[in-house]
Amino acid sequence: MNELHESCGVFGIFGDSKAAEKVYLGLYALQHRGQESAGIASTDGNEIYFHKGLGLVWSVFFDPNVMPRLKGHAAIGHNRYSTKGSGDIVNAQPIVIQCKTGQIAAAHNGTLVNAAVLRKDMEQKGSIFQASTDSEIVLHLIARSQKTTMIEMIMDSLNQLEGAYSFVFLTPDKLIAARDPHGFRPLNLGMLGDVPVIASESCAFDIIGAEYIRSIEPGEVVEVSDSGISSYWLPAASRKSYCIFEHVYFSRPDSIIFGEKVDKVRRNLGKQLAREAPVDADIVIAVPDSANTAALGFSRESGIRYEIGLIRNHYVGRTFIAPHQNKRKLDIKVKINPVTGVIKNKRIVLVDDSIVRGNTLRQIVRLLRSAGAQEVHVRISSAPVKFPCYYGIDISSQEELIGANKSVEEIRKRIDADTLAYLSVEGMLNSVENKGLYGSACFTGEYPTDVPQQFDKFEFCSGKES
Amino acid sequence: MNELHESCGVFGIFGDSKAAEKVYLGLYALQHRGQESAGIASTDGNEIYFHKGLGLVWSVFFDPNVMPRLKGHAAIGHNRYSTKGSGDIVNAQPIVIQCKTGQIAAAHNGTLVNAAVLRKDMEQKGSIFQASTDSEIVLHLIARSQKTTMIEMIMDSLNQLEGAYSFVFLTPDKLIAARDPHGFRPLNLGMLGDVPVIASESCAFDIIGAEYIRSIEPGEVVEVSDSGISSYWLPAASRKSYCIFEHVYFSRPDSIIFGEKVDKVRRNLGKQLAREAPVDADIVIAVPDSANTAALGFSRESGIRYEIGLIRNHYVGRTFIAPHQNKRKLDIKVKINPVTGVIKNKRIVLVDDSIVRGNTLRQIVRLLRSAGAQEVHVRISSAPVKFPCYYGIDISSQEELIGANKSVEEIRKRIDADTLAYLSVEGMLNSVENKGLYGSACFTGEYPTDVPQQFDKFEFCSGKES
């Protein structure tokens, strides 16, 4: 049920005669990371051109007049994840500004933990904020920097940020990509021939035929210009904190992120889950599509047969609004339907990647039971999140912290499963190659950075556009 | 790659206070059967109200003023499959007409083989045709019938039709559903409480919480009115001709059609394919999503590991038009991306449900090879179609008959596979329970009906709307 789990997607390219088109395709491949808004900024060396809008990439750029205006050899793009308040055009990215050094465009994936402090501080100094996104903050910092070159100004600004960020910046003569020292969010370097490309996930390289080169390192700032590629470094963080949920559900399984294949990690999560929480059952099925690979891993490890027991209607998605019906009341059946022949009289292992509020999973368990399932054993390919994430996952409501507020048994009752097991934190970390690089704050509460005293994402809002 | 294989979807309900809403949801569940246009006609016992439009169900009914106008306790709906000439609003269904007996709405899934003859005949008698759909023909026949009751008039008309049809008709006081005597296309009866529901596939019952009751039989005409349900019978055909491709790819795997579970048949097809065309390989992968279940069957039977080796981007679909780019040139990478970690150095069995022109499959094989596949063995879960289908599959171009025109070896070369095997006709038929009921004309050329002397679907067009 991927759609509840979104981050943002960023993409950049420098030196391609059809730069904006490449960004378009890249955003297309990264659509799963954010579906509220999309935007592209491009430059021909003189000026920055941009277009952004609400909705899916294809619709934002549907007007045939738009793409031709995005001229130039360099461009960046952004997919924004969906928040409750739709229609929030002022929050669409890239943000393009004019400051003393000229024009800069910025696109951001992540969340700053000192955003409120920085913002309040800058407001005291007389800055104004038009959006509720953190991205505006870094632009204010750049604008106020006393440094003289753009790369210095950006480094200077990034040094003041705490938290998660994978940025792409565009100026008329440079493309700059930056990943925070903890490395919370992925950011990758690819090459299309000799043209450097930046993307949140490697699947965006594949769509344009570019080659994945490597992950941009935590604390690395990559500058691309006519003179080539250079790397600069922010002070190293004492420990890295790659977000393991990028593997669990954010990213596409065909992507490489953090230097690892998502597919492989996700499979390992399923295998480990089978080892940790074995169950005597007839078949393993996934909640499609994000749990498919983990279910496959569970099946492999347990020897229990993998089956396709739930069919997802892909015509639904975000665009679906029953015009004549209360959206809330449209239950899960609009999206998911069980395959009765597979389910009937079976003892089922149902693998999902996480539990948000439990409503959907309860409905799915109920669907399975009404389709004749004998037993439903729910297995979650991640550990329960017990502490808020301050680094880019939307936990504005506490509801997602069901894992913190309720015992596994309580949750089991709520979703009406025969048994329920989460993967252990240890098990999750053992599923990645470089477990030392991944964060576990949301499981342990030991944050790698200071945390906001009062974390209220809506505190930041300059206005809630209707 | 389901989107190349569409039929049409029909739905009807009688006796529900929110009849049109139920049809809306039913069409939603049947969206995979047709995406060019959608329409609903309803009645409150006095008049027939209708709305239809081009595009997906949600968009056709997006305007909040539309649904409230579709008043009444009975309604029918239709999803139309996509043809080359888009924008063909006159072909959208249901068609609603006025004739001597009053108003009738009709929605049709299928193709009549004597359409051209009937049409020419009726044109000679002075009838006019506004669309290129066969559905208009039956309405002309009803209008010209000398019978006195609506059911008689409809029976009279159906008796003159040859070919494939699953119809739902609506008059101000009746819902009538009819399936041709050969039973080419599916049509099913469900119950929502005591309210009868008709649908092409049972998945449309599931979405509204109705219960699947049974298949409407070949030659059965079901009349639903305030007096209840009655069945009438057309003269029996000497043999039935259920379309096996409904199981291969048209229908959703969670549906029941022709009294059989699609999922089970599709799995059997995969198993049989494994028996008929075994191969020494490391993994089995499907071309997502329509071949998933067959691949699972192949895996089960062969013991070769099932893997998810290709990821499909569901944000593509029909709505995608790269505004700035030649649509043709957008290659398969926009839709499908290989999971390199799964593919690399592997000997792969790639299961697909059919080969249309071979272009897509060639691109996929190439993708797999560039992702490091050692060998690619293509297995097709259906037999090659050697003769045109006159009963509802769009074969307007001969391209689909690649199986008739080229040898398997030639096709293998074209798609650049290491080996290629189709399922045998015998093997296909053995995958269904009631093999005696299924047709095989498209494999053998022995048609269950007369066939059109000159079959040219465009001969019928009253106009090609731009």
Place this chain on the structure above:
Amino acid sequence: MNELHESCGVFGIFGDSKAAEKVYLGLYALQHRGQESAGIASTDGNEIYFHKGLGLVWSVFFDPNVMPRLKGHAAIGHNRYSTKGSGDIVNAQPIVIQCKTGQIAAAHNGTLVNAAVLRKDMEQKGSIFQASTDSEIVLHLIARSQKTTMIEMIMDSLNQLEGAYSFVFLTPDKLIAARDPHGFRPLNLGMLGDVPVIASESCAFDIIGAEYIRSIEPGEVVEVSDSGISSYWLPAASRKSYCIFEHVYFSRPDSIIFGEKVDKVRRNLGKQLAREAPVDADIVIAVPDSANTAALGFSRESGIRYEIGLIRNHYVGRTFIAPHQNKRKLDIKVKINPVTGVIKNKRIVLVDDSIVRGNTLRQIVRLLRSAGAQEVHVRISSAPVKFPCYYGIDISSQEELIGANKSVEEIRKRIDADTLAYLSVEGMLNSVENKGLYGSACFTGEYPTDVPQQFDKFEFCSGKES
């Protein structure tokens, strides 16, 4: 207040390499005649292509893919007037059909008085009707004609029609234009170089740079083909019945219709009104825009100063729907605002072209009074309609017949004017050059044709599309 008075507009051209573009512009100039739907059918000599849709011309053809598909050297088009039931796409014209002789497209301005009879008769013979427009009837008649050439078939069919029609027909090799023997609605011939053009009003010639040649005569059928232009004649009617309301409000003042300049007639109406119903006043103002010219005539004749006392907001129009407000409650102030400086303390002659229900006029009188008008004398530049029009004016509700149902004094009270006068029938007829050619049935009840026994426009509807 032109928007309450619409007829339909038709246009045709034969022999122009950009035929459809010319039709587009022609429809654009005729937009005032109908704003519900627009359509164009074209032919390249082989096939008929068409596109139609709901809304204004520019929006129906906004999609850049549409116009290029309307290929060929000949084309016809239609603007349809607005009815209560919006969204009535099946009623959009041209209607394009296939019958025994091939394809025909037809576009119609007018109303047939024997439509119900013909329709019922043809229904009895087995014809089906998909729309509620009369245009379908003539196509059925053509399809059933026993004649052999298209022109004969069309003549044969027209001979059976009674009532008002100005038709343009298109076949792959001919453009045919026909005006009924009474000549109710206008139809004109123009030339663009040596290319014949047909249009409801001459303003549509002006926009493409064509020259007005002459009115197509009552009963004349003009056939245009590669062989040139020929005229055929229907049996003459004993008397003509040009609709004088075409001059009063339907047509644009810059048009020539019925061989006379609308502007001149409209001015004469105003002058005559001044003679018939003089009043001692300070200024003459018009209800903009349709009464402007008549007000000018009134001013000229009376010597009372013409002023612009009401400003109309042209951004309103049909497209305006206050999304958040009851449309009904939006009073006249949204559309019209008085110029206080002009109105204050003045005795005003307010000229309008007609009174429909009187609601608008009452609101306008009230506006004038609240702007300080000392007296408001309403003068109507037409006579009260006392009998229904069966020839093309929408009088589906009897409300328009306020002139039949109420005395002038009663109406005066209703609109709260100081005095009210209509123009006399005699006065209207004296305002045109050829008064003997104009009908007066709606004033006298002496109809030039049989009239429907039970006239109910909704009787015809084959379905009320939502």
Place this chain on the structure above:
Amino acid sequence: MNELHESCGVFGIFGDSKAAEKVYLGLYALQHRGQESAGIASTDGNEIYFHKGLGLVWSVFFDPNVMPRLKGHAAIGHNRYSTKGSGDIVNAQPIVIQCKTGQIAAAHNGTLVNAAVLRKDMEQKGSIFQASTDSEIVLHLIARSQKTTMIEMIMDSLNQLEGAYSFVFLTPDKLIAARDPHGFRPLNLGMLGDVPVIASESCAFDIIGAEYIRSIEPGEVVEVSDSGISSYWLPAASRKSYCIFEHVYFSRPDSIIFGEKVDKVRRNLGKQLAREAPVDADIVIAVPDSANTAALGFSRESGIRYEIGLIRNHYVGRTFIAPHQNKRKLDIKVKINPVTGVIKNKRIVLVDDSIVRGNTLRQIVRLLRSAGAQEVHVRISSAPVKFPCYYGIDISSQEELIGANKSVEEIRKRIDADTLAYLSVEGMLNSVENKGLYGSACFTGEYPTDVPQQFDKFEFCSGKES
């Protein structure tokens, strides 16, 4: 030809339970002042809600979900004039920002002459700019102000501005309206019962039934809150500079601005023109619609008959894009058509309000000649603009300064008129009551403020959105 002359429109209301709806209607009445974008910001005392978009008011607020979100008892709105670069959503207003004192929304009509200087200065201090509108500047100044109350901060900021501004500001507890000390642009106070309303023109009061009270004075800052209305004053300018072109063409003739009725002034302009540049002719006609009133004045004074000789097609307007044709090549005939019967063989006085490039006027003169005009004498109801306007009229290209660059005789030749005369500056000023309050810098070059050394409106752009 009003559409070439746009300014912006602002509206505000405080204390109405349906504040946003009132703004909607107000913007509707002010639509002629700007058609590129529209926006509304409202507040319920806690938060500011807003929505803005490109296009006409009705379309920006068409989505039925939008208006209900604009909650609260106070609201402001803005219509933005059209610039060449369409799609400029970042420039849409109101701009809503968050700064140290909380949220503020601002809507602006006018142009600041020290914008570039202030902007550069603030950029040096580290401010960033997201739009190319001046409105952002004042928000930066407010944010940086050291004052403590909002009214003081705003006064502080306004004191630093030079140039033309009519502002409405909204905070959660206040509505503030301000007009610059020279009074370049209009701004008015009305009352809807006891609810204060602010609008650029009084026609926006009329539409909601509010009463016009008075002009907001130059240098007056009106603060509306729960405590009532208070006025504050900026330092007086040594002389006022009301923009006389507001009377010539920007405003609606039914409005009161600068304390004078537009209609009356416009009529005076025509009368004065007749006195200054008499001509022996048969009729006076206007270029519709903006010159109608002036033509009436010319007619009155000269005794030459007023006629309606040109008909304007109101369905054209901004929304018209011939999808298949070069927009440029669509000549004037699409918009304007002569009434031949009025024109033929006449010596014509053609009154227009201004000459921009002369192209349109040349086409109109040509139209008149081809309609048979014997002589065409062009009379312009304003003086030629010889110096750039820095206070709100878009003169980004020098083309508008045809009056500065060419002699009257040269222009006459260009437009091919028999004679051409402009109104004198003196004559213009004599047409208003308080001539001493109006500016004449664009005629004389004596600017009431410093002027930008290098005036380049695009210098300000932070990015040219595609």
